[in-house]
Amino acid sequence: MEKETSTLPESSQPHMKLNYLRPGDMIDVEFASATKVRTKLQLIGFDSGRYLLLKQPNPKTDGSYVDVLYEGNPVVVRLVIEGEAGECIAFKSKIRAVTNFPFRLIYLDYPKEVEQRALRAQKRVSTHIPVDVTSTAVQEGDRKKLASGVIVDISTAGCRILFKAQSNAGNVTHMNIKINIGSGSQREPLTLSGQIMNQRKEVGRIGIGVRFTDPEEHITEVFNHLLIDTDFEC
Structure with missing residues (x-):
């Protein structure tokens, strides 16, 4: 038929x-x-x-x-x-x-x-991936650790990260960042580059929405290492 x-x-x-x-x-x-x-x-x-x-x-x-x-x-x-x-x-x-x-x-x-x-334009997968987030300064190699948090959902376009709320937390919207992901199979942490698009305060937590800025090939390689499959999310 x-x-x-x-x-x-x-x-x-x-x-x-x-x-x-x-x-x-x-x-x-x-x-x-x-x-x-x-x-x-x-x-x-x-x-x-x-x-x-x-x-x-x-x-x-x-x-x-x-x-x-x-x-x-x-x-x-x-x-x-x-x-x-x-x-x-x-x-x-x-x-x-x-x-x-x-x-x-x-x-x-x-x-x-x-x-x-x-369906979403970009399918997101729920995760619980611990990460360290650092700011990317103008000078190469001059980075400052912002906080440690957890990626709670991710797609090939971006992700959402939750942190414990800190009293001295400022507004980080539009900041360029590096997301460092530990992996037992990697000698060095996996990294993703991105820009913080929004920031929201929740009960005892702060959530940020990140848009990835890496080439698609690099994002795909990191997803393959983490066994993340975005072909289906529902």
Whole structure:
């Protein structure tokens, strides 16, 4: 069947949204568990109104999911439907059945409700990456450490960093900075350059929004070292 036009009206019903899926699409599945278990699985197909059929994770390459693959376990499914602007849809379901022979498959209940929202222009990933932030002075090598904080979300365009509030904290908007990221696999810290675009005070904390100024190739290299995947966020 040929793929239909990908614009979706606001009033689309769940089965109308899911009709844009095609066998082979990769969808994001989060299993109910004491710890967060989230992975991408391949869609095999679906019977509208009855079930969705997914391929199980490969235990040889993806590890064991035996603790979450059982009948009745709730799941949250997230996926991106490509359109003029693109949108993310998500729904709650549960595992109807798990089969291992002749193929390793998962049956999910067909959703009764589907939530949707537009995608960001730049997809952001939630993180908890400790960093040291230094100001970049006019003279090369003359830098001053501002504070240590945590990157709480990041995209290829920029990030948001939270710090503990300090009584002597001043306005640092528009300041050029270096973000130093420690990495066990690196002899030297990974670094990203950026400019502070905004600064907001929160309860006991200060948050800054940073726009990266490094070349795209350098940003991609740092993301690869940190195993950050911005292909999907929902």
